[in-house]
Amino acid sequence: MGVKRQLSAKRVVIKVGTSTLVYPDGSINLRAIDQLAFVISAMRHRGREVVLVSSGAIGVGLNYIGLTQRPKAIPEQQAIAAIGQSELISIYKERFAVYEQKIGQLLLTRDIFIYPKSHQNVLNTFEALLAQKIVPIVNENDTVAVDELDHETKFGDNDQLSAVVATNIGADLLIMLSDIDGFYDGNPHADTAANLLAHVPAVTDDTYALAGGSGSRFGTGGMVTKLKAAERMIQADGQMILANGADPTIIFDILAGESVGTLFG
Numbered sequence: 001m002g003v004k005r006q007l008s009a010k011r012v013v014i015k016v017g018t019s020t021l022v023y024p025d026g027s028i029n030l031r032a033i034d035q036l037a038f039v040i041s042a043m044r045h046r047g048r049e050v051v052l053v054s055s056g057a058i059g060v061g062l063n064y065i066g067l068t069q070r071p072k073a074i075p076e077q078q079a080i081a082a083i084g085q086s087e088l089i090s091i092y093k094e095r096f097a098v099y100e101q102k103i104g105q106l107l108l109t110r111d112i113f114i115y116p117k118s119h120q121n122v123l124n125t126f127e128a129l130l131a132q133k134i135v136p137i138v139n140e141n142d143t144v145a146v147d148e149l150d151h152e153t154k155f156g157d158n159d160q161l162s163a164v165v166a167t168n169i170g171a172d173l174l175i176m177l178s179d180i181d182g183f184y185d186g187n188p189h190a191d192t193a194a195n196l197l198a199h200v201p202a203v204t205d206d207t208y209a210l211a212g213g214s215g216s217r218f219g220t221g222g223m224v225t226k227l228k229a230a231e232r233m234i235q236a237d238g239q240m241i242l243a244n245g246a247d248p249t250i251i252f253d254i255l256a257g258e259s260v261g262t263l264f265g
């Protein structure tokens with residue numbers, strides 16, 4: 001048995017990508033959502049403060065209206081996000097209720113963190129929710145977030161949104177669940193000889209050189225945005241663990257200090 005990781009995890013942000021929530025054929029992975037609700041409720045009941053950053057609005061929206069392809073036009077994508085977000089949050093609400101855990105929904109844009117008043121307001125909301133033992137569920141506000149010339153509202157991907165949220169609320173740990181076991185020394189989908197890296201203490205140019213793009217049909221981030229998130233966490237003296245979300249109960253192993261996935265920082 002290997003040495004256990006020493007983690008500080010009183011306040012934890014968990015990010016789940018579309019690939020964890022939606023099967024490759026476009027149907028919704030209710031099992032994964034239920035397990036997430038179970039794990040997060042158990043964490044909460046043990047006194048941890050947990051924020052969930054969940055993608056999936058577009059993936060769930062496509063399924064809801066019976067489309068298999070994401071439309072190209074931005075207004076149509078935004079409409080699908082609006083449809084999917086309400087469906088996604090109602091699934092979460094139902095599943096969390098089974099474990100007697102209440103949730104709140106926060107839809108954020110990048111400019112919120114730039115303007116001091118709105119920044120403070122959103123931090124106040126997080127603190128008030130956490131103080132009331134409620135699990136905030138965060139997504140980008142896709143119906144608003146389109147960049148204009150002088151007004152950047154878009155994070156573009158939830159990997160960076162999750163790190164911005166985590167650093168702003170002073171989370172110790174960001175757990176990023178994806179469709180891959182961790183960070184490899186090459187894209188495992190392109191290079192079968194790539195090796196999983198258990199620990200990446202610092203994110204450097206050499207680390208970025210090992211990252212490739214997105215592997216799933218509905219995801220947007222790919223590995224580069226996950227590395228940017230890790231870099232942001234490390235700069236704020238936090239840590240990030242990238243692990244496979246196929247079975248979200250992996251979070252119990254992560255919190256027990258088992259060597260699963262990749263630890264950054």
Ligand SMILES: Nc1ncnc2c1ncn2[C@@H]1O[C@H](COP(=O)(O)OP(=O)(O)O)[C@@H](O)[C@H]1O
Nearest residue numbers: 017019178184186187212214215216219221222
């Ligand atoms: N060095 C790497 N290590 C692991 N995965 C990588 C690497 N480079 C590129 N990838 C790709 O990144 C994908 C995960 O990103 P993404 O598809 O955006 O997932 P998510 O929907 O969880 O955000 C992996 O499935 C893999 O194809």
Ligand SMILES: N[C@@H](CCC(=O)OP(=O)(O)O)C(=O)O
Nearest residue numbers: 018055056057058158220221
């Ligand atoms: N806000 C978008 C998320 C886009 C995104 O970052 O997706 P992913 O790469 O799966 O985390 C949605 O909910 O569909």
